[in-house]
Amino acid sequence: MGRDDTGHNRLDERLIERCEDVPAEPGPGAYVVIDTMHFSNTVIELLARSAMHVHVPDERGEEFDYQASRPEMLIGGGRTASYEPEDGYxxxxxxSYVQNIDVEGRPVSMTSTNGGRTVTTLRERGxxxxxxxxxAPLNARAVGTHLRGRDRPVxxxxxGYKGDVAVEDHVGAALVSRYLDGIPPAETTIELF
Structure with missing residues (x-):
């Protein structure tokens, strides 16, 4: 799924602008969920800190059931007004918060209002x-390069954010798309983004 014959970025044909626009029956393929402000970067940080895996439950609250079957699991949820995890999480x-917890070799379960919901929507429908x-912009090169040339659509x-388009998610999508097409952005473009 690389660049077309003109060498143009194919972002327009592969972008779904928000969770609410995921088709009722998404076609087979790879779907990259981009929730730049929190969810995507939190997942990336957890994996970079050597979490065994990051499980995204179908609904908020199911993390507790999953943890009951794996007591070594850490679970993520909402936060208090003082930026501490809600009770039980x-x-x-x-x-930035997960940089201060020890997840090495441990399974993790978390969801979110936007990114986690998009993951579950895709799993349910597809x-x-x-x-x-x-x-996210943080791993755009790695994801785009990994998926480039696959025989399935990407x-x-x-x-998005609570049903609205989120510009920062589109920035991440634009970067991933550039690497998918083998057209890496210039350093000035990355700095501008």
Missing amino acids: DFFNSP GDDVDVYIG RLVSA
Whole structure:
């Protein structure tokens, strides 16, 4: 799914602008969920800190059931007004907050209002025909390069914010798309973004 014959970025044909625009029956392929402000970067940070995996439950609150079957698991949920995890949670959806918890070799479960909801929407509607990836400007090169040249279509899903388009998610989608097309952005473009 690289660049077309003209060498142009194919962002327009692969972008889904927000979770609410995910088709009722998404076609088979790879879907990159981009929720730049929190969810995507929190997942990336957890994995960079050597979490065993990051499980995204179908609904908020199911993290507790998942943790009951795996007591070593850390779970993420909402935060208090003083930026601490809500009762029962080990962390909240913040890449900077999870830098201070030990997740190495441990499974993690978390969701979010935007990115986590987009992941579950894709899983529910697409089933086994859909492979879900997490993307953001932080890992755009790695995700785009990994998915380049696959024989399945790649769609970029900006999670949005409470049903609205989120510009920062589109920035992440634009960067992933550039790497998918083998047209890496110039350093000045990256700095501008």
